[in-house]
Amino acid sequence: MQKFDIVIIGSGLGGLQTAYILSKEGYNVCVLEKNHQFGGVTQNFVRDGVKFDTGIHYIGSYDKGQTLYNYFKYFGLTKKLDVKKLNTNDFDIISFNNENKWYNYANGNEFANQLIEYFPKEKNAILKYWNKLQEISDSLPLFNFEYSPKFSPRNKDVTSGIYDYLKTITTNKRLQNVLTGSNMIYAGDKHKTPIYVHSVINKSYIDSAYKFNDGSEQLAKELIKSIREFGGTVLNKKEVVNFSFKDKEIEFVETKDGELYYANKFISNIHPRRTFEMIPREKVRKAFYNRVQSVNNTISYYNLFITFKEKSFKYFNSNVYHINGDTSWVASSYKKEKWPQYFMFIPTQKHPNDEYANGANVFTYMKFDEVLKWKNTTIEKRGDEYKAFKQKKNDQFLNAIEMRFPDIRKHIKNIYSSSPLTVRDYTGCNDGAMYGISKDYNNPLHSYFTPKTKVPNLLLTGQNTVLHGVVGVTIGSVLTAGEIVGLEYLFSKIKKKI
Numbered sequence: 214m215q216k217f218d219i220v221i222i223g224s225g226l227g228g229l230q231t232a233y234i235l236s237k238e239g240y241n242v243c244v245l246e247k248n249h250q251f252g253g254v255t256q257n258f259v260r261d262g263v264k265f266d267t268g269i270h271y272i273g274s275y276d277k278g279q280t281l282y283n284y285f286k287y288f289g290l291t292k293k294l295d296v297k298k299l300n301t302n303d304f305d306i307i308s309f310n311n312e313n314k315w316y317n318y319a320n321g322n323e324f325a326n327q328l329i330e331y332f333p334k335e336k337n338a339i340l341k342y343w344n345k346l347q348e349i350s351d352s353l354p355l356f357n358f359e360y361s362p363k364f365s366p367r368n369k370d371v372t373s374g375i376y377d378y379l380k381t382i383t384t385n386k387r388l389q390n391v392l393t394g395s396n397m398i399y400a401g402d403k404h405k406t407p408i409y410v411h412s413v414i415n416k417s418y419i420d421s422a423y424k425f426n427d428g429s430e431q432l433a434k435e436l437i438k439s440i441r442e443f444g445g446t447v448l449n450k451k452e453v454v455n456f457s458f459k460d461k462e463i464e465f466v467e468t469k470d471g472e473l474y475y476a477n478k479f480i481s482n483i484h485p486r487r488t489f490e491m492i493p494r495e496k497v498r499k500a501f502y503n504r505v506q507s508v509n510n511t512i513s514y515y516n517l518f519i520t521f522k523e524k525s526f527k528y529f530n531s532n533v534y535h536i537n538g539d540t541s542w543v544a545s546s547y548k549k550e551k552w553p554q555y556f557m558f559i560p561t562q563k564h565p566n567d568e569y570a571n572g573a574n575v576f577t578y579m580k581f582d583e584v585l586k587w588k589n590t591t592i593e594k595r596g597d598e599y600k601a602f603k604q605k606k607n608d609q610f611l612n613a614i615e616m617r618f619p620d621i622r623k624h625i626k627n628i629y630s631s632s633p634l635t636v637r638d639y640t641g642c643n644d645g646a647m648y649g650i651s652k653d654y655n656n657p658l659h660s661y662f663t664p665k666t667k668v669p670n671l672l673l674t675g676q677n678t679v680l681h682g683v684v685g686v687t688i689g690s691v692l693t694a695g696e697i698v699g700l701e702y703l704f705s706k707i708k709k710k711i
């Protein structure tokens with residue numbers, strides 16, 4: 214039996230940032246992680262000497278003085294992280310089919326100017342859109358470094374959708390799809406994605422876009438080092454399987470190896486559905502339990518990890534979002550026979566100045582349904598039929614990538630891949646959901662969780678609270694820790710660091 218002030222379940226970015234704040238504030242914190250590697254989807258792995266990111270590929274608003282930079286300054290990260298700025302004129306490139314014309318996203322006001330060059334007749338629509346993005350981001354207090362007691366997008370930005378909004382400013386379908394061309398970064402669904410989700414995420418990358426030189430695992434490593442320096446405990450291979458109660462409060466959690474971790478407060482960094490599955494049914498009201506179990510998740514994804522032959526495939530310092538067809542909105546409606554209709558392609562380098570890429574990380578949407586028949590299998594033990602399924606999907610995926618990079622096959626050394634099952638088993642997120650719960654403008658309250666739960670000494674943190682992504686999860690961790698140390702006090706400490 215071990216006793217702590219606070220036990221945090223899961224060492225994803227949200228769990229670690231919350232642990233950082235609380236241990237810095239003097240609490241005796243313990244983080245329990247089920248996997249061998251810490252960090253959730255910040256983890257990296259290596260194949261043929263190429264380091265691949267599993268989740269975080271680039272971060273936004275990281276120029277000095279911008280939102281993420283300011284928060285990371287508080288977390289003591291800005292001096293430690295090894296990052297590289299993506300091209301300012303084309304940090305993201307949107308392309309269609311085998312067309313030679315590409316649409317580049319540029320940083321700052323150049324974003325709008327460049328788009329106007331592609332679509333001169335749409336100047337008004339583009340400026341309207343660009344102003345809207347700025348207006349929405351500026352109106353969000355915690356993103357904007359103004360104190361607010363809660364995460365509070367304006368009602369109109371939560372209850373209206375980006376797809377519908379774009380139709381009100383332009384009838385040009387190509388422009389609409391260029392503006393939502395990077396929707397993989399929020400698993401955009403045209404019938405669900407609220408305008409604020411699109412705006413906050415896109416605006417943060419338009420502010421500035423960086424990638425990690427030696428993998429995003431740096432984030433977890435640095436945070437863990439600090440948590441331990443503050444006296445905190447971070448343990449791997451500790452899968453929490455049960456929450457045990459004394460009256461209305463959790464008394465301890467039990468890990469798979471039978472150890473018990475007692476605490477005054479517990480914070481779950483894992484999906485709310487999985488969290489409440491581990492809580493005795495009578496401890497929460499039926500209506501709340503049902504609500505948690507019925508939330509909709511974002512779609513899952515299929516990932517190709519390509520290693521290239523030496524000095525073969527030229528590196529470029531941008532991300533490519535490629536659409537085979539004419540619509541970027543395929544998350545919920547892709548056609549199996551045409552899969553994949555859309556993908557994100559990220560070249561990787563061994564050293565930041567290398568002329569050639571050593572690999573590429575390419576991913577596309579995939580519904581969990583496609584791998585449902587292997588749902589009761591575990592990693593490396595899914596059988597031959599599953600291997601054949603993956604082989605077929607790898608080939609199909611490469612055919613689609615050839616539309617954009619016609620000679621890609623000749624550069625390839627090896628291909629590795631992961632499916633929604635891999636995602637489910639690594640993150641513990643039901644259905645292998647890419648970004649956890651999907652935000653839905655039709656039913657905003659149903660798809661939004663505050664850090665506070667119906668269990669008095671249980672809080673939530675991570676992508677299922679405020680918003681997924683590094684910026685969203687970071688602000689979420691401040692809100693969660695603020696429930697314990699006082700948000701106004703914490704926020705003033707963060708502001709002092711700027």
Ligand SMILES: Cc1cc2nc3c(=O)[nH]c(=O)nc-3n(C[C@H](O)[C@H](O)[C@H](O)COP(=O)(O)OP(=O)(O)OC[C@H]3O[C@@H](n4cnc5c(N)ncnc54)[C@H](O)[C@@H]3O)c2cc1C
Nearest residue numbers: 223225226227247253254268270271453641675676682683
């Ligand atoms: C493919 C992909 C690409 C992405 N690209 C970007 C990007 O470029 N930029 C960006 O900003 N964001 C990106 N994101 C989103 C971002 O990575 C996530 O929103 C964020 O990292 C989620 O952090 P988290 O702490 O909420 O959860 P997670 O990282 O999911 O962490 C949860 C942790 O809990 C652990 N756990 C689960 N169950 C248990 C249990 N029972 N006991 C103990 N531990 C448990 C898991 O093993 C995991 O370590 C991407 C995500 C994906 C999947």
